[in-house]
Structures are given as C-alpha cells and as structure tokens.
Amino acid sequence: MDKRGLEISFAWLFSLIVGAFILFLAIYGVVKLMGVQEGSIDAESAKQIEVILNSLETNFETSTKTILTMPAEARIYNKCDPYGDFGQQGIRVSQKSFGDWTRTNYEPTFYNRYLFSNEYEEGKTFYLFFKPFEFPFKVSDLIYLSSANVKYCFAGMNSQKLKDSERELKNLGQTNLLLNSEEECINRDDVFTVCFDNSNCDIEVDYNEDTSTGSVTKNYNENRDTVYFYGDALMYAAIFSEKNIYECQLQRLMKRTSKLAEIYQEKSALIARTGCTSTQAGYLNGLKNIEIKDSSELKSYISLVESIKSGGGGCELW
Amino acid sequence: MVNKKAQMKIQQMAFMLVAVTLFFILVGMVILVVYLSSLRETSNILENEKAMRLASKIANSPEFSCGEAFGAKVRCVDLDKVMVLKQNVELYRNFWGVDNIMIIKIYPNEFDGVDCTSENYPNCGQIRLSDSDISSEYSNYITLCRKETKDGEIYNKCELARILIDPREVDE
Numbered sequence: 001m002d003k004r005g006l007e008i009s010f011a012w013l014f015s016l017i018v019g020a021f022i023l024f025l026a027i028y029g030v031v032k033l034m035g036v037q038e039g040s041i042d043a044e045s046a047k048q049i050e051v052i053l054n055s056l057e058t059n060f061e062t063s064t065k066t067i068l069t070m071p072a073e074a075r076i077y078n079k080c081d082p083y084g085d086f087g088q089q090g091i092r093v094s095q096k097s098f099g100d101w102t103r104t105n106y107e108p109t110f111y112n113r114y115l116f117s118n119e120y121e122e123g124k125t126f127y128l129f130f131k132p133f134e135f136p137f138k139v140s141d142l143i144y145l146s147s148a149n150v151k152y153c154f155a156g157m158n159s160q161k162l163k164d165s166e167r168e169l170k171n172l173g174q175t176n177l178l179l180n181s182e183e184e185c186i187n188r189d190d191v192f193t194v195c196f197d198n199s200n201c202d203i204e205v206d207y208n209e210d211t212s213t214g215s216v217t218k219n220y221n222e223n224r225d226t227v228y229f230y231g232d233a234l235m236y237a238a239i240f241s242e243k244n245i246y247e248c249q250l251q252r253l254m255k256r257t258s259k260l261a262e263i264y265q266e267k268s269a270l271i272a273r274t275g276c277t278s279t280q281a282g283y284l285n286g287l288k289n290i291e292i293k294d295s296s297e298l299k300s301y302i303s304l305v306e307s308i309k310s311g312g313g314g315c316e317l318w
Numbered sequence: 319m320v321n322k323k324a325q326m327k328i329q330q331m332a333f334m335l336v337a338v339t340l341f342f343i344l345v346g347m348v349i350l351v352v353y354l355s356s357l358r359e360t361s362n363i364l365e366n367e368k369a370m371r372l373a374s375k376i377a378n379s380p381e382f383s384c385g386e387a388f389g390a391k392v393r394c395v396d397l398d399k400v401m402v403l404k405q406n407v408e409l410y411r412n413f414w415g416v417d418n419i420m421i422i423k424i425y426p427n428e429f430d431g432v433d434c435t436s437e438n439y440p441n442c443g444q445i446r447l448s449d450s451d452i453s454s455e456y457s458n459y460i461t462l463c464r465k466e467t468k469d470g471e472i473y474n475k476c477e478l479a480r481i482l483i484d485p486r487e488v489d490e
Binding site for chain 2: 009010011014015018019022025026029033040044047048050051085086110111112137138139140259260262263264266267270271274275276315316317318
C-alpha cells in the first residue's frame with residue numbers, strides 16, 4: 001500500500017507563499033492607485049469648476065453660459081455657509097466608480113461666488129449660466145448650475161417682462177431649458193414644469209411685473225417650499241435651487257450688499273471734495289445694516305432699493 | 319548531496335523572487351513618479367489659468383469696477399472706490415483668494431512709483447491694497463477712472479493702468 005499521498009516539495013511551498021505575497025502586493029498597489037486616480041479626477045474636476053467660476057464676472061446686464069463635461073457620471077455638491085463677514089461657497093465633486101460615489105477631500109471654497117443649484121446636481125454634462133444681481137447696485141454675478149439630465153419646461157411667460165426673460169433663456173441655448181406652451185409642458189413626465197400663471201405645476205412662480213418681485217413654490221416638494229425674490233436674477237435662483245441653498249446664498253448676498261453700501265457711502269464722501277455730490281448716498285444707511293434671516297424679509301427693503309434707483313441725482317456712485 | 323542540491327535550488331529561487339519583486343517595485347515607483355508629475359503639471363496649469371483670469375475678474379468685481387458711473391466702460395476700475403477699499407482691506411483679506419492687488423498707472427503717469435495714500439490722493443502713481451510687495455506677473459490692462467474737477471467743473475478723468483495680482487498657491 002502506498003502511503004506517500006501528495007508530496008509538495010519545499011521549493012514549491014516557498015514559491016507559492018512568496019508568489020501569493022507578490023500577488024497580494026500588486027493587487028493592493030493597483031487598488032490604492034485606482035483610489036488615488038479617482039480622487040485626482042474628482043479634484044481636477046473641482047479645480048476646473050473653480051477656474052470656470054473664477055473666469056466670469058459680467059460687466060453689464062448680460063447672461064452667459066458655460067458647459068461643463070465630466071469624464072464620468074458625477075455629482076457636484078453645492079455647499080453654502082452663511083456665517084462670517086461674507087459667508088462661504090464650497091464645491092465638492094464626486095464621480096461614480098464601480099457603482100459607488102467617490103469621495104475626495106479637495107473642496108474649493110470661495111467668499112465671492114454664489115452658486116444656485118440643488119444640494120447636488122447629478123449627470124455627465126452640466127450647464128452653468130451667470131446673471132448679475134443688482135440691489136440696486138451690482139452685488140455679484142449669480143451662478144446657476146443645472147444638470148443636462150434635469151429638464152425644466154417654462155410655460156406662461158406671457159407678459160412683456162417675462163417675454164424678455166424667455167428670450168434670454170432661449171438665447172442661452174441650454175438643452176435642458178424648454179420653452180413650450182403650458183399644455184405641452186404639463187403633458188410631459190420627464191420635466192419640471194415651471195408655470196407663471198398656473199398653480200398646477202411642479203414649480204409655480206407668482207410674478208409681479210410692476211415691482212419685479214414674487215415668490216416661487218416647489219409643488220413637487222413635500223413641504224411645498226416657498227421662497228421670495230426681487231428681480232430676474234433671484235427669480236432664476238429660486239427656480240433652480242433648493243430652499244436651503246437659496247436662503248443661505250441670499251443671506252450671503254445681503255452681507256455683501258451691506259459692505260458695498262459702506263464703500264459707496266465712503267466713496268460719496270471722498271468725491272465730495274471735488275464738489276461731486278450724490279443724492280443716492282443719503283439712502284445708503286438703510287442698506288448698510290441689511291441682514292436677513294429669510295427671503296420673506298426681502299420685501300421690507302424693496303421700497304428702499306426702488307427709492308435709491310429712482311432717486312439718482314448729481315454724481316452717479318455706481 | 320541531494321540535500322545540498324535542493325538547498326541551492328531554494329536559494330536560486332529565493333534570489334530570483336526577490337529580484338522579480340524588486341523589479342516590479344521599481345517599475346511601480348517609476349510609473350507613480352510619472353503619474354504624480356503629470357498630476358502636478360495639470361494642477362499648475364489650472365492654477366495659472368485661474369490666476370490669469372483672476373486679474374480680469376477682480377477688475378470687473380463690484381468693489382473695483384466703474385459700473386456705469388463713468389459711462390459704459392469695459393474693464394474699468396474706479397480709483398475712488400479702490401481708495402475706500404484700501405482703508406477697509408482687512409475685511410477683504412481672503413475675499414478674492416489673492417495676497418495682494420496693485421494698480422499701476424501707465425499713461426499718463428506724472429507720479430511714477432508714488433504710492434497712493436489718503437494724504438497724497440490723487441497725486442500718486444500706484445496703489446497697493448496691502449503694504450506687502452507684489453511678486454507676480456499676473457496682470458491685465460485696465461482703464462482707471464476717478465472724479466476730478468477743473469475750473470469748478472466736474473469731469474471723469476480716465477487713465478491707462480495695469481492691475482497686478484499676487485495669487486496664492488501658484489507654483490511657477
């Protein structure tokens with residue numbers, strides 16, 4: 001009877017152990033490298049957004065569009081912090097890899113940028129468009145971020161002012177912004193309908209043409225969130241962003257408004273030495289201490305802003 | 319005899335395996351170095367691009383720009399506003415992501431190299447937001463305007479100038 005069984009020489013055993021060790025090291029290295037690669041792509045994408053956000057500062061009443069294409073399906077997270085002198089805007093990019101969302105520590109932050117979007121936008125192609133916000137002087141360019149996958153159908157833009165806004169949206173050429181009749185919009189399931197004269201839509205805009213003020217209610221949301229706006233720039237902001245982002249960015253914008261009001265008031269005193277006086281300066285006290293907790297408080301400043309706008313006499317401050 | 323031969327073989331194999339492992343580690347390290355250097359290059363390109371655009375952007379930001387106070391002018395900086403900003407510079411320390419901003423009058427410049435202060439304004443040739451020196455090449459041409467008076471008449475005085483920024487984190 002043969003009792004030897006399977007015989008493995010020491011050389012074989014040794015090579016198997018060392019081989020397994022080398023294989024483990026190689027796999028471990030590749031996995032680590034892939035992680036670094038994913039992280040670097042996220043960071044690179046975030047950096048690209050940073051460059052785009054830094055590149056545009058419109059001069060006059062214009063809107064500009066930029067397309068951002070990611071190498072893979074991605075999420076752009078919009079982080080807003082209202083605390084501090086000017087608050088803070090953060091951005092984080094996460095890409096889909098083997099079914100999971102990657103996480104990177106690189107989060108560029110800005111004190112002078114205001115990004116309006118949902119908490120995160122998901123897709124491969126993103127649209128960014130910019131529009132200046134004036135209150136009554138230019139405070140900043142507002143940036144609207146939306147994914148090409150999320151479509152908005154605008155209906156009922158019938159008044160003269162809204163027709164101008166409709167033309168402006170059309171000129172942007174964003175494929176996710178549809179300008180159809182109300183009926184066409186409501187019959188589509190794959191879009192968010194934005195209506196200006198109907199309460200039976202996903203996003204309902206109550207727009208007062210005389211004062212350019214109004215409210216935006218998100219009916220698709222459980223809480224039916226309502227936010228308030230002044231001017232077209234904030235109207236778009238309210239349409240394209242979630243309530244918490246909108247409110248936070250509005251608080252930041254008001255902080256900057258207050259600081260700019262101070263600058264203009266001091267400028268008024270400086271140029272007075274040349275005999276150049278401005279009637280606008282007297283009104284600026286009301287804006288110097290502007291601070292709001294909620295967009296519903298915005299309306300208490302609108303009459304002041306309108307007075308400053310119409311009360312321009314003497315030397316123009318802005 | 320058989321034992322010695324086996325030992326030799328084991329030693330041969332062990333040396334071979336160590337050599338192969340070292341070879342792969344070296345190859346891996348070379349790949350990693352190449353990859354990291356390309357990553358650094360991309361990062362620097364993006365940083366430089368950001369810095370180049372920042373100079374234009376700052377000139378157009380509401381704290382600097384003329385708006386319509388001097389008529390519709392593109393890339394126009396309001397010197398009166400910049401003087402006010404200089405007094406409140408601490409508040410704006412991190413605001414634009416730059417260490418310092420400097421504006422140098424190019425033409426006409428009767429006050430070459432004279433820093434603007436509240437005492438000598440507007441008889442000066444350059445204005446620095448912070449007192450520190452600026453060590454950057456990122457600049458852009460601008461129109462520098464202010465309100466001026468001559469024979470009791472107020473007019474807009476605009477000059478050719480250059481805005482220089484000292485961006486943070488740029489590895490040249």
